[in-house]
Amino acid sequence: xxxTDPAQTDLGFTDPDPxxxxxxxxxxxxxxxxxxxxxxxxxGGILILIQGVNPLTAYWVLFSSAxxxxxxxxxxxxxxxxxxxxxxxxxxxxxxxxxxxxxxxxLLVGAIGAAWAGYNFQMPAVIHLPFAIVFGMLCGAAWAxxxxxxxxxxxxxxxxxxxxxxxxxxxxxxxxxxKPLQEEGQPLTRTPLVQATAALPEFGVIPSGFVxxxxxxxxxxxxxxxxxxxxxxxxxxxxxxAANYAGIGVKKTIFLAMAVSGALAGMGGAxxxxxxxxxxxxxxxxxxxxxxxxxxxxxxANPIATxxxxxLVGTMRAGAAxxxxxxxxxxxxxxxxxxxTLLFVSAPIVGRLLxxxxxxxxxxxxxxxxxx
Amino acid sequence: MRARxxxxxxxxxxxxxxxxxxxxxxxxxxxxxxxxxxxxxxxxAAMVGIIxxxxxxxxxxxxxxxxxxxxxxxxxxxxxxxxxxxTMIGVGTGMIMGAFLxxxxxxxxxxxxxxxxxxxxxATGLTxxxxxxxxxxxxxxxxxxxxxxxxxPLLGPVLFDNxxxxxxxxxxxxxxxxxxxxxxxxxxxxxxxxxxxxADTSGINVQRTRFWNVTLAGGLAGxxxxxxxIEAASTFERGLTxxxxxxxxxxxxxxxxxxxxxxxxxxxxxxxxxxxSQLQADEVIDIPQQxxxxxxxxxxxxxxxxxxxxVKPPAAIGKPYEKE
Numbered sequence: 270x271x272x273t274d275p276a277q278t279d280l281g282f283t284d285p286d287p288x289x290x291x292x293x294x295x296x297x298x299x300x301x302x303x304x305x306x307x308x309x310x311x312x313g314g315i316l317i318l319i320q321g322v323n324p325l326t327a328y329w330v331l332f333s334s335a336x337x338x339x340x341x342x343x344x345x346x347x348x349x350x351x352x353x354x355x356x357x358x359x360x361x362x363x364x365x366x367x368x369x370x371x372x373x374x375x376l377l378v379g380a381i382g383a384a385w386a387g388y389n390f391q392m393p394a395v396i397h398l399p400f401a402i403v404f405g406m407l408c409g410a411a412w413a414x415x416x417x418x419x420x421x422x423x424x425x426x427x428x429x430x431x432x433x434x435x436x437x438x439x440x441x442x443x444x445x446x447x448k449p450l451q452e453e454g455q456p457l458t459r460t461p462l463v464q465a466t467a468a469l470p471e472f473g474v475i476p477s478g479f480v481x482x483x484x485x486x487x488x489x490x491x492x493x494x495x496x497x498x499x500x501x502x503x504x505x506x507x508x509x510x511a512a513n514y515a516g517i518g519v520k521k522t523i524f525l526a527m528a529v530s531g532a533l534a535g536m537g538g539a540x541x542x543x544x545x546x547x548x549x550x551x552x553x554x555x556x557x558x559x560x561x562x563x564x565x566x567x568x569x570a571n572p573i574a575t576x577x578x579x580x581l582v583g584t585m586r587a588g589a590a591x592x593x594x595x596x597x598x599x600x601x602x603x604x605x606x607x608x609x610t611l612l613f614v615s616a617p618i619v620g621r622l623l624x625x626x627x628x629x630x631x632x633x634x635x636x637x638x639x640x641x
Numbered sequence: 642m643r644a645r646x647x648x649x650x651x652x653x654x655x656x657x658x659x660x661x662x663x664x665x666x667x668x669x670x671x672x673x674x675x676x677x678x679x680x681x682x683x684x685x686a687a688m689v690g691i692i693x694x695x696x697x698x699x700x701x702x703x704x705x706x707x708x709x710x711x712x713x714x715x716x717x718x719x720x721x722x723x724x725x726x727x728t729m730i731g732v733g734t735g736m737i738m739g740a741f742l743x744x745x746x747x748x749x750x751x752x753x754x755x756x757x758x759x760x761x762x763x764a765t766g767l768t769x770x771x772x773x774x775x776x777x778x779x780x781x782x783x784x785x786x787x788x789x790x791x792x793x794p795l796l797g798p799v800l801f802d803n804x805x806x807x808x809x810x811x812x813x814x815x816x817x818x819x820x821x822x823x824x825x826x827x828x829x830x831x832x833x834x835x836x837x838x839x840a841d842t843s844g845i846n847v848q849r850t851r852f853w854n855v856t857l858a859g860g861l862a863g864x865x866x867x868x869x870x871i872e873a874a875s876t877f878e879r880g881l882t883x884x885x886x887x888x889x890x891x892x893x894x895x896x897x898x899x900x901x902x903x904x905x906x907x908x909x910x911x912x913x914x915x916x917x918s919q920l921q922a923d924e925v926i927d928i929p930q931q932x933x934x935x936x937x938x939x940x941x942x943x944x945x946x947x948x949x950x951x952v953k954p955p956a957a958i959g960k961p962y963e964k965e
Contacts, residue, residue, distance in 0.1 A: 424949050428754060429890055430942055436935070437938045440935045604770070611755075611762065
């Protein structure tokens with residue numbers, strides 16, 4: 270841990286330099302992400318053009334199939350729910366100066382934990398549903414805590430350990446769903462359906478998981494800006510040595526931030542399992558964790574802004590299937606567009622095009638492997 | 642790791658290999674060959690990490706650089722019908738990916754981990770998007786059997802009867818050690834990674850050194866990728882690299898940012914996997930396949946936990962250089 274290291278102080282999501290602030294430069298907080306998305310769609314359009322399809326047609330299919338009718342909107346909400354939560358998971362880590370690349374693994378572990386808690390117990394819905402969600406969160410938190418403890422107490426970079434734990438989680442849940450937790454009398458790799466008492470209800474057509482995710486964003490926003498613990502997270506993220514001088518237990522804070530981050534990702538898995546799939550199947554949610562990174566950076570690590578960012582990504586994910594069905598374009602084009610969005614949001618390309626160079630601040634989060 | 646432990650461990654492993662060879666020649670040779678083949682991309686990728694981090698740039702995007710190069714190398718070879726041309730296309734792609742990281746992390750002073758993550762996501766997206774089936778390589782990669790040396794028992798068949806990539810990987814490690822510690826380029830590279838301010842004062846162009854080192858290192862990632870698709874798998878699949886780029890970073894740390902140390906760590910890693918899969922194949926141990934798949938990743942975490950705090954990374958990694 271770089272306790273003695275005067276680490277980077279600028280996390281890129283702070284306000285622009287107030288001395289040079291103009292209404293236009295202040296607006297870069299909103300303008301840059303939006304311009305980045307458009308630029309990414311533009312370049313993605315070239316890829317689509319190469320495949321011999323009119324990009325405007327493709328984008329019309331992509332967005333209209335997702336937003337055009339009630340079914341589409343429900344799908345968007347369903348897709349956005351785990352994305353909001355993994356976006357928040359990455360945000361909490363980022364605010365504390367941590368890169369939790371492992372939201373994917375934590376989400377899988379949380380999903381299978383929630384599935385087990387959901388089918389294995391008989392209890393009234395009032396207790397069962399919260400129990401299953403909290404159990405999923407605990408599984409995610411425990412999984413992230415392996416990386417958190419190694420980072421806090423053994424100075425091992427959380428970047429590598431969380432990536433490794435992703436791979437371990439994929440193999441682990443595959444084993445669990447194919448042997449000990451497998452549905453009886455079925456050759457498929459999946460767990461039994463959860464009890465009705467553990468399933469997330471729907472409010473009319475609105476999936477309640479979505480409402481829960483919105484609520485959690487507000488709580489995390491409040492926690493980061495209005496509570497002592499949030500202050501500790503931010504201070505450790507901005508300057509660990511200053512935090513140390515101020516009497517904040519830096520190691521404990523790092524450990525806790527990873528656990529909270531993992532709990533959020535685990536909750537994403539739990540809500541997906543209990544609200545949509547009803548059981549755990551290993552293949553159902555590949556790639557959600559990496560989308561969380563894009564979403565968090567698009568939202569400039571702001572928990573409230575995570576909501577629109579996640580809905581945008583969720584819309585593209587929801588429309589990708591119709592895109593393939595109607596135009597024959599590989600759905601991976603969405604991955605490329607999202608990666609380009611991430612590039613434009615975090616590289617100073619768009620900012621330099623739109624704003625004077627001097628008013629730009631560089632995003633810098635990392636200060637090495639945390640060694641020494 | 643302390644040198645003393647490293648020597649003790651190496652001698653113990655070598656003794657174990659000789660004993661195993663006395664009991665069962667064929668099986669020992671096959672396990673060792675498997676281990677070496679497993680280690681080849683890890684060695685090359687770890688060298689990428691060493692060059693970049695010794696220059697002060699964290700390269701978390703090795704995985705993506707390898708994946709893109711594996712893709713370009715395979716389809717290059719399949720379409721042109723020439724393995725050497727395919728390999729060169731792979732290396733070139735790796736250098737382009739290296740230049741991409743260099744532009745982001747050095748020129749634009751982006752956050753280095755974000756820049757690497759972007760490379761990984763873009764590589765996964767592009768290779769999946771353009772992936773198409775039905776292509777095959779024009780030939781299998783030839784083996785180069787070195788006369789006389791290949792006839793030495795045990796050592797010969799393991800070390801001197803391999804594909805060109807294997808020799809290239811072993812040579813690269815040794816060569817990089819010489820370059821890093823015995824040449825002016827090496828001194829400059831290390832100074833740029835340890836104390837860029839002083840390097841700048843003494844007339845070294847920090848930004849240019851970093852930019853070219855990261856770009857050229859990408860070429861090695863390209864070689865590793867080309868090995869995976871052209872020689873090891875003889876095909877390209879989505880996600881072919883399977884986390885090797887990240888494992889290589891752990892190997893780099895385990896080898897204390899020293900090419901020879903990383904070479905040893907990669908071979909040890911290969912041996913552990915070779916042994917596990919042989920034991921599984923012989924049904925000596927009966928572990929579900931998923932746990933065998935987990936082994937390299939768990940081993941990485943355990944090794945990192947053991948070694949961290951005992952080795953020191955280059956002082957300036959992760960920080961963009963700003964002139965005072």
